Amino acid sequence: MGQTARVSAIVWTVIPAVSLAAWLWLLLGQGFFWRTDVRLPPRRDPDEWPPVCVVVPARDEAAVLPSSLPSLLAQDYPGRAEVFLVDDHSGDGTGELARALARRHGGLPLTVTTPPGEPPAGWTGKLWAVRHGIALARARAPEYLLLTDADIAHAPDSLRTLVAAARGGGWDAVSQMARLRVASLWERLVVPAFVYFFAQLYPFRWVGRPGTRTAAAAGGCVLLRADAAERARVPDAIRHAVIDDVALARAVKCAGGRVWLGLADRVDSVRPYPRLSDLWRMVSRSAYAQLRHNPLLLLGTVAGLALVYLVPPAALIAGLAAGRTTAAALGALAWLVMTATYVPMLRYYRQPLWLAPLLPCTALLYLLMTVDSAVRHHRGRGAAWKGRTYARPDTVPDEG
Incomplete structure (x- = not known):
């Protein structure tokens, strides 16, 4: 008993x-993970706007591209900027649609390219596409690389806000957690919790604190100093990472870089997940x-x-x-x-x-x-x- x-x-x-x-x-x-006040600081424009190249890996993204790519092309950026969309052997006409959208909307210069063949063993498809895009971008000698997904829509001042934050704060990587779509019942139930659990694993305040081991980024929107990417050997050092955003932040931090991560106000994912199965x-x-x-x-x-x-x-x-x-x-x-x-x-x-x-x-x-x-x-x-x-x-x- x-x-x-x-x-x-x-x-x-x-x-x-x-x-x-x-x-x-x-x-x-x-780390007060549950608070949602970690946002980009008020913008302080630099004296000179550095050149930026935007790299967009895309595979079968024709459904979302009309809602996202025009927002990138329409960036109100005072410096030199251009977009490289890497069409990862899509079967739905992603590359052709991107060119048509650029002709229709104008804006920043767009280069549509395709990586050479399928990803080699040990590479994920996305990072193989990113590698090809970064290689082309480096020929333009950018100071910053904006790595953004094909389903992410940016407000017109998104790029200049990211660059001003990186320059003003001395960050090597500045990443914003895009606001995911919440429309269906299942999205309402699951999506906010997804970000809540992510912040619980990687408290945003700890990510940005020097000397901590916590490192994370949100792969949909990462502004990365080009020299920091070289020091961290990105993307080669993380070529087999499925959770590539966290791996990227770890690589940058391990190479001595400073990483900032917070919630976005005007960067949104347009990809729908209407069903529980999605x-x-x-x-x-x-x-x-x-x-x-x-x-x-x-x-x-x-x-x-x-x-x-x-x-x-x-x-x-x-x-x-x-x-x-x-x-x-x-x-x-x-x-x-x-x-x-x-x-x-x-x-x-x-x-x-x-x-x-x-x-x-x-x-x-x-x-x-x-x-x-x-x-x-x-x-x-x-x-x-x-x-x-x-x-x-x-x-x-x-x-x-």
């Missing part, structure tokens, strides 16, 4: 208490790569997600049903802290606050997506994206 009582105490008291303690630590000790593929293609394909890390992640996100509502509901007021109170407090930390992100995405208490449901979805990612990897399907499968991607920059 004594052993049964001890087990019962652990189940009804210790586990909910540990969950609450975890949330109090996340609230105060994880979002599921987006997350599961790289979730296990984030865990370095380590089964122990997978088990730890599943246990951690369950303890932090699933225990609070379970303790509250089960505690009330069983008359365990302590467990119910601990679960309620943990759920309340969790909900409160999610509110700023929902406000940033202009979403109704009644979604905040549903974060445990979303966390359960992410848990299942992560497990599915591991299952796909062990079945040999790896990270599949746009007709290519990367069986053993790597998220760590090559230090060799």
Whole structure:
């Protein structure tokens, strides 16, 4: 009976208490990840605007290009700037459409090019395209490279704001987390949480703090000093990284560079994810790569997600049903802290606050997506994206 009582105490008291303690630590000790006020500082225009080359890798992007490429071509940038769109062997006429959009809209000079052949072994398709684009751009001797995805729409002053921030702050890489599209029910449930979880893993304040090991970027919008890219051997050093934005930031920081990451105000993703299956593929293609394909890390992640996100509502509901007021109170407090930390992100995405208490449901979805990612990897399907499968991607920059 004594052993049964001890087990019962652990189940009804210790586990909910540990969950609450975890949330109090996340609230105060994880770089205030839940705050959404890390934005580019007010612009201070430099005396002279440096030359910039924009590199856009694109594979089968004809559906989104009309909503994104014209915004790049229309950049109001006082210095010399041009755009290199690398058509990665698309089958939907991406390259031809890009040229037609440039003729129709005018603006910055556009070069449409294609990388030589399929990616060699050990390269992801995107980074092989980026490598080709950067090689062409270097012939123009730019001071900065803007690496941006084909589904990202920029406000007219986006480029000058990024350059002014990089110059004024002495940053080698300035990255903005584009505001993702939130229109369908599933996007409302999953997308804000995606950014919330990312900020929890890589608190933006820690990314920009000198001397910290935390490094991350948002691949949709990265302004990178050209000499910093050379020192960090980008993209060659990260050629097999599926999560290439985090790998890029690590490479730059390891090479002595300074990295800034924050939320965007006027940089938006136009790619729709209307169905749960679309979002599921987006997350599961790289979730296990984030865990370095380590089964122990997978088990730890599943246990951690369950303890932090699933225990609070379970303790509250089960505690009330069983008359365990302590467990119910601990679960309620943990759920309340969790909900409160999610509110700023929902406000940033202009979403109704009644979604905040549903974060445990979303966390359960992410848990299942992560497990599915591991299952796909062990079945040999790896990270599949746009007709290519990367069986053993790597998220760590090559230090060799």
